[in-house]
Amino acid sequence: MSGTGARLLRIDAVDAAYRQAGAWRSVLNRISLDVGRGEPVGLVGESGSGKSTLASLALGERRDDRRITAGRVLFEGTDLFAADRASLQRLRGARLAFVPQNSAASLTPTMRIGALFREVLGRHRAASRHARPDRTIEALLADVGIADPAAAAARYPHQFSGGQQQRIALALAISCEPALLVLDEPTTGLDPIIRRSITDLLRRLCRERGIAMLLVSHDLETVADLCERVAVMRAGEVVEVGATRTVFAEPHHAYTRALVEAVPRLDRPATAGGGRVIARTAV
Numbered sequence: 001m002s003g004t005g006a007r008l009l010r011i012d013a014v015d016a017a018y019r020q021a022g023a024w025r026s027v028l029n030r031i032s033l034d035v036g037r038g039e040p041v042g043l044v045g046e047s048g049s050g051k052s053t054l055a056s057l058a059l060g061e062r063r064d065d066r067r068i069t070a071g072r073v074l075f076e077g078t079d080l081f082a083a084d085r086a087s088l089q090r091l092r093g094a095r096l097a098f099v100p101q102n103s104a105a106s107l108t109p110t111m112r113i114g115a116l117f118r119e120v121l122g123r124h125r126a127a128s129r130h131a132r133p134d135r136t137i138e139a140l141l142a143d144v145g146i147a148d149p150a151a152a153a154a155r156y157p158h159q160f161s162g163g164q165q166q167r168i169a170l171a172l173a174i175s176c177e178p179a180l181l182v183l184d185e186p187t188t189g190l191d192p193i194i195r196r197s198i199t200d201l202l203r204r205l206c207r208e209r210g211i212a213m214l215l216v217s218h219d220l221e222t223v224a225d226l227c228e229r230v231a232v233m234r235a236g237e238v239v240e241v242g243a244t245r246t247v248f249a250e251p252h253h254a255y256t257r258a259l260v261e262a263v264p265r266l267d268r269p270a271t272a273g274g275g276r277v278i279a280r281t282a283v
């Protein structure tokens with residue numbers, strides 16, 4: 001699946017600013033970026049360059065201390081910052097889903113896994129489409145590799161390992177069949193083996209279900225593994241965007257070159273399967 005499909009998300013010449021000490025400070029400067037249906041797109045760049053801000057705007061998140069001063073964010077043709085709150089609410093969590101950094105910790109500790117799913121499915125009407133929500137929940141848990149899903153649904157998050165919690169959080173994010181998954185550093189802080197298994201799972205889930213991804217990460221290897229296209233940000237601007245292989249193998253912008261050169265080993269050849277152009281970084 002590739003970015004040749006219809007545009008799903010269109011970030012169109014967006015400027016954004018945060019209020020700090022009573023004044024508005026610009027943090028995004030005429031950012032444009034599209035994500036096609038089913039397309040995985042990575043967002044990399046230096047700390048503070050605006051990646052999380054852009055991801056949050058892609059989710060239509062409104063905050064009193066932030067404003068869009070120019071441009072638009074369109075999701076399936078809806079202007080997320082002109083839409084009324086009810087329309088936005090309908091989109092968020094259903095068509096648009098978010099996987100935060102350390103998503104395992106985002107599972108409510110006092111709720112059983114089954115109840116967590118029923119709450120999310122119920123909130124977005126998806127449950128009513130399924131005659132047997134328990135079956136849906138068990139199928140989702142099985143799909144992310146949780147053994148004995150019926151028993152798992154009756155347990156609490158702390159009764160699972162960190163890696164399993166991460167898988168459950170992913171299953172929860174895709175439970176409403178979103179068209180776009182926005183992920184903020186989904187593999188940061190994970191040990192290398194769990195990171196690899198979560199990356200493989202994400203790739204499979206999104207491919208099988210045709211889910212597009214906007215993936216914010218400092219981990220260029222994960223981006224190279226998962227994303228067909230990548231945008232490189234610096235100081236509130238997209239300095240380079242293109243096919244991940246090309247951008248990482250032949251960076252045009254000096255900043256991208258420095259970023260890629262900072263990865264310890266770049267000498268492993270690209271593989272057909274994962275599309276990796278960057279070798280495993282030292283972890």
Ligand SMILES: Nc1ncnc2c1ncn2[C@@H]1O[C@H](COP(=O)(O)OP(=O)(O)OP(=O)(O)O)[C@@H](O)[C@H]1O
Pocket residue numbers: 018019020027045046047048049050051052053054065
């Ligand atoms: N709530 C806020 N109030 C004021 N400024 C903010 C706020 N959140 C972010 N910023 C500023 O906006 C800019 C972009 O921050 P953002 O978190 O989007 O960058 P980032 O690329 O995701 O960084 P990192 O990789 O460190 O997470 C930074 O200068 C940051 O200080």
